[in-house]
Amino acid sequence: MPVDRASPRGTASSPPANRSRRAPACRCSSAAATRLTPRSPPEARTGTLHGLNASGWAPSGLTPALLKSKGVARMPESGIHAVTVPGAVAGWEALRARLGTWPMSDLLAAAIFYADEGFPVSDVIAASWMGLTEKLAAEPDAAKTYLPDGRAPRAGELFRNPDLAGSLRLIARHGPAGFYGGRTADAIVAISREKGGTMTAADLSELEPEWVEPMSTTYRGWEVYELPPNTQGIAALMMLNLMEQFPLADYGFHGARALHVMIEAKKLAYADMLQYVGDLRFAGTPIPGMLDKAHAKERARLIDPASAARAVAPSVFDGLTTSAGGDTIYLSVIDKNGNIVSLIQSIYRGFGSAIVPPGTGFALQNRGALFTLDETHPNALAPRKRPLHTIIPAFMRKGDTRIGFGIMGAFNQAQAHAQFVANIVDYGLDIQQALEAGRFTKGTFTGADVLVEELVPQAARNELATLGHEVAAVPPRTGTFGYGQAVMSDGSGVHFGASDPRHDGAAIPEAPPVFGSLG
Known part of the structure; x- marks a missing residue:
């Protein structure tokens, strides 16, 4: 995720007339700024472009030899052996700790609210969801989580995911340790073991995102x-x-x-x-x-x-x-000082692997499908290696x-x-x-x-x-x-x-109100 640190400058509330097609970009709402007392940014606004790679790695026990011994000739598109360690949560914290101003509890408050109380499913998402019904139905915990009443939610219906709200609360309270340790990590390791996978607690707890120099x-x-x-x-x-x-x-x-x-x-x-x-x-x-x-x-x-x-x-x-x-989701944002974040995250295919660790409310991704089993290739599967993204x-x-x-x-x-x-x-x-x-x-x-x-x-x-x-x-x-x-x-x-009008995203002049901090 490229992050540009700009020199402070004033902002305008509306675009000039000759650029009326472009809406003013996202910035923190005045309501949120009044309620919160943000700490000072840990890094001066230097005009520097930073890169953060938070992609996850393969489990330490997953090798081409192991898969070939099971009769697997190429990387599977689905199943537990396509799962790599989730990297997003570690990436959120790395970005927040280095360049952010709010605590994790405030950053996740709105997401927790919508997971608990529900959000209306859009037409675009409903259509995609329906097309993945068979994939979700094949995994009992995925069906329980994502097929309420035995079907995909229809456009306009509220979808609630209280288990996900619980997982997010653990992150809000404990940071990445609330995901890469404790009951969430235990659930990930347990489902991996149950399905014949090799992921360990150490594979999760030792993952670290990497600050990188962007190419140009x-x-x-x-x-x-x-x-x-x-x-x-x-x-x-x-x-x-x-x-x-x-x-x-x-x-x-x-x-x-x-x-x-x-x-x-x-x-x-x-x-x-x-x-x-x-x-x-x-x-x-x-x-x-x-x-x-x-x-x-x-x-x-x-x-x-x-x-x-x-x-x-x-x-x-x-x-x-x-x-x-x-x-995949992508977002870009500019704050009041002109700092820009360009961020993307994904679980690869629709609902990833469709493997949902019980009680967590989320599906593990299947990003490991992009490895090759050709051990002479730069993108060959290896323990603790990150696949082509x-x-x-x-x-x-x-x-x-x-x-x-x-x-x-x-x-x-x-x-x-x-x-x-x-x-x-x-x-x-x-x-x-x-x-x-x-x-x-x-x-x-x-x-x-x-x-x-x-x-x-x-x-x-x-x-x-x-x-x-x-x-x-x-x-x-x-x-x-x-x-x-x-x-x-x-x-x-x-x-x-x-x-892009091809989907249901939006250009938002101000961020929505932040819901109250967690107790």
Whole structure:
């Protein structure tokens, strides 16, 4: 999660007339500020961009040899062996302790209230929930928690989760120790043991998030930042380096030539990302070479302006050889001093593993599914190793203009980030327009297939087909292309927020009231 510490400056309550599409971004409400007595931030506002990687690791007893001995030939998509140690709670505390001003009890008060009292289920969430009924019904504790009355909640119905409220209260009172120790940890270890897993109390209690230096590239004068491996963020930066070799603005917004370049850049960048990205504590991802501008210029020559590639080979760096071959939320916020947080968290597939430790109210994720059992690969499963993560918060800036953004959607994310940046830099869109614009996505890693949103003109889609792209048109405003949010602060100190209409997010001028502290 990139975190930008800005110099203090005044804020405006509304955007200027020429930017009326952007709502003022989130800031602390006056009611909350009056009630609370925040401590001083532990770190000066230095203008520095920080990165925090709170992804969890594999249990210490989980190895490729163990899975192969059980007849498992590839990492399972579901089940206990796809579960890695949850990292979000440790990440919340690391962020709060270093850069926050409120105690954990106040931060979690509203979430506890809604878990206890219930919240109305939106249309979008209800539809997704219903589609996961069979998955939840297969796990008794998941069914008990998430299928009240034996079915998924319908749109408009209140959903309550008192067990989750209890788990959050333990965190509010005891910090991470209330999750990685005590009854919550006991429940996680017990369900793992019951299902043949290897997770131990030490795997939970010894997890530590990592403060990291964000990676960056420049794109036509803008600095663009992503978190380093084990995330896929490097693919977005590589795409931008490749796209920079072509005059996309001259090709026109939603022009077929521009889309062709971006689709081909996606293929090249993802080939390298899938070949080389792994946990940097275990594997040496060649980041400097992958982000080298000269390398991008050479690699861009592989993009045929008249034909779509069906397969691309990854690059070779530093003598390395090549081998053959959602359930996410994102938020961005600006505080009254102009500090920006870009944060994303996920349990991967819908309801993760669907394994709910009894009495906790939450499902364990299945992020371990992204490991490989090929022990020669940088992303090979190993004890206490973090898998490749699809979730990536992002940040871009030029001069005094700073934008925090993210677009959910598994392996769609990096390619959507590159399109968002191009919409702003090449086509002059504001952050709301940049999110609303039609997108493409290619969820496969070979072939010429590509999904293109019908917001892209028919003529452009037809021209892509003549170039050899196997275009499938998808109705607009669906989850196929991910869901994004963004905030921006410009040189005048005005703050803006934008929310993708493909989902049920919102740009909120002020945070909702904070419910009372826990007793």
